Amino acid sequence: MAERTAAPGARRRRGLVTAAVMAVLGCVLLLHSSLPRLPGRPVSLLETFLPWLGLAVPVGLVLGVVRRSGVAVVACLVVAAVWAGVFREALLPREPDTYDMTLVQHNVSDENTSPSRVARTVLGADPDVVALEELTPAALPAYRAAFARTHPHHASVGTVGLWSKHPLKDVTRVDIKPRAVGPGWDRGLRAVVRAPGGDIATYVAHLPSVRMRLTEGYATGWRDESAALLGRSLAAERGGKVLVLGDLNGTLDDQGLRPVTTQVRGSRAEFAFSWPTGLPLARIDHVLARGAKVVETWTLPDTGSDHLPVAARVRF
Numbered sequence: 001m002a003e004r005t006a007a008p009g010a011r012r013r014r015g016l017v018t019a020a021v022m023a024v025l026g027c028v029l030l031l032h033s034s035l036p037r038l039p040g041r042p043v044s045l046l047e048t049f050l051p052w053l054g055l056a057v058p059v060g061l062v063l064g065v066v067r068r069s070g071v072a073v074v075a076c077l078v079v080a081a082v083w084a085g086v087f088r089e090a091l092l093p094r095e096p097d098t099y100d101m102t103l104v105q106h107n108v109s110d111e112n113t114s115p116s117r118v119a120r121t122v123l124g125a126d127p128d129v130v131a132l133e134e135l136t137p138a139a140l141p142a143y144r145a146a147f148a149r150t151h152p153h154h155a156s157v158g159t160v161g162l163w164s165k166h167p168l169k170d171v172t173r174v175d176i177k178p179r180a181v182g183p184g185w186d187r188g189l190r191a192v193v194r195a196p197g198g199d200i201a202t203y204v205a206h207l208p209s210v211r212m213r214l215t216e217g218y219a220t221g222w223r224d225e226s227a228a229l230l231g232r233s234l235a236a237e238r239g240g241k242v243l244v245l246g247d248l249n250g251t252l253d254d255q256g257l258r259p260v261t262t263q264v265r266g267s268r269a270e271f272a273f274s275w276p277t278g279l280p281l282a283r284i285d286h287v288l289a290r291g292a293k294v295v296e297t298w299t300l301p302d303t304g305s306d307h308l309p310v311a312a313r314v315r316f
Contacts, residue, residue, distance in 0.1 A: 015069020018060050022075035025053055026082045037255060040217025044210075047253040048282050051090075051271060054083040089269045097295040099313035100197060101128045103287050105245040107206065108143075109305035110134040110159070118303045119146035125300060125311040129193060130163040131245035133206040134305075158186025160204045160246075167194040176205055176229045178222040188230065193243075197316055201239040205230050205246035223249050224256040231259025234290075241316060242290040247307065249284050264288035267297040267312065274299055274308045287312035 028035075028046060035043045046053070057080045064072030084091060104127040108118050112134075122130055130151060135143065136159070143161065144154060151163035155171040162168065174188030187206040192199050207230070208222035227248070234242065244264045250257045252266055266288045273280035280299070285307055287294055292314050300309040 015064050015067045015072030018063045018067070018069065018072040019075035022056070022060050022072070022079045025056055026075075026079045029053060029079070029082050029086050032253065033255065041220050041256070042218065044220055044250070044254050044256050045218040047255065048251050048284075050251070050253050051087060052281065054080070054087075057083065087268075087271075090271050094269060097313070097315065099295050099315045100292075101195065101314045101316075102311060103127055103129045103131070103243065103245060103314060104300070104309055104311045105131045105247075105285050105287050106300075106303070106309035107133040107247040107285060107305060107307040108135065108139075108303065109307070110136050110139075112139070112304045114304050115139055115142035115146055118305070118309075119143070121300050121303045122309055123147075123150060125309075127311065128165050128195070129202065129243075129245070131202075131204040132161045132163075133159060133187070133204070133247050135159050135161050155189060155191045157189035158184075160187055160189055160206055162189065162191055162202065162204050162245075164191075164193050166196070168192065169194060174203060174205065174230065174233055176207065176226045176233075178208060178225040181208075181222065188233075190233070192239075198241065199239065200241040200243055201237055202243045203230070203234070203245070205244065205248065207247065207249045209249050220250075220256045227257050228259045231263055234260065234263035237290075240291045243292070243314070244286070244288040247285050251282050251284060252286070260288070264290045265294065267294040269295075270297050272297045272299050272310060274310050276306050277302050277308055280308060283310070285310040287314070289314055292316045 057076050060076040104122050104125055147163045153164040153168045155162045155168050157173045168191045171191040174190050176188040177185045189204050193202050207226045210220045210223050213219045266286050272283050274283050274285040294312050295315050296313045
């Protein structure tokens with residue numbers, strides 16, 4: 001029996017769906033920051049896992065080869081080039097950079113039963129400043145004792161705390177509480193670190209968690225409201241050097257964090273995924289700076305929390 005050959009029109013249509021999907025992914029990678037904030041916040045959800053969109057490329061290539069579609073294969077290669085361009089800072093090799101301070105940010109989890117393990121891991125990075133979130137009244141004395149010798153200067157407000165090798169002054173509560181949240185919700189502080197190179201206004205913040213809900217989609221309302229309040233405080237900051245350390249429950253690409261990320265910046269030279277601990281998929285824990293450059297960011301080993309600690313080096 002003679003082998004049947006597909007008609008020219010059918011051959012041209014092969015892989016068009018794959019090519020179309022790749023085109024959409026390429027547009028999302030390039031233009032996500034310009035996309036409208038739709039109900040259910042699908043763009044914020046995509047931005048949370050933006051680097052992982054690159055996994056669609058090998059899948060598309062396999063489909064293109066199976067379908068013998070040159071259009072699909074070319075579309076996949078174009079998207080691969082776009083992905084590499086978007087994340088080029090994290091992909092290209094870099095020379096070690098000079099720095100002035102090392103900082104560690106960590107959501108320790110209010111269910112963590114080993115403050116000593118947290119302290120050992122965090123102190124392994126030899127940080128000048130440490131910010132912790134989800135501190136409980138029962139665990140706080142243990143953390144104070146664990147950091148007392150190396151970081152004698154301490155401040156805490158509600159469930160967030162700051163430890164420093166250098167003296168602290170002007171410790172104040174920062175109001176980042178969404179309107180719908182009841183009293184007793186304190187998750188922001190500001191203190192001035194009196195470092196050898198000059199005073200640094202340092203913020204510790206824990207923004208509300210986000211959830212997937214049937215009625216709301218990607219529910220970021222409280223997180224976004226809290227980010228706007230934090231951004232307002234940062235905009236009013238007159239000091240030349242500003243640091244923000246915290247669990248912001250969003251990535252640097254997330255539109256909902258723009259009130260913060262337009263005021264202070266972090267490093268994009270590493271992925272440094274910090275959550276969840278078992279299979280880190282996103283960096284939602286951050287060290288951000290103004291009047292300084294975050295030259296390196298990396299994660300530390302598991303401490304028993306659902307977040308990995310994030311360490312960063314900063315040059316003023």
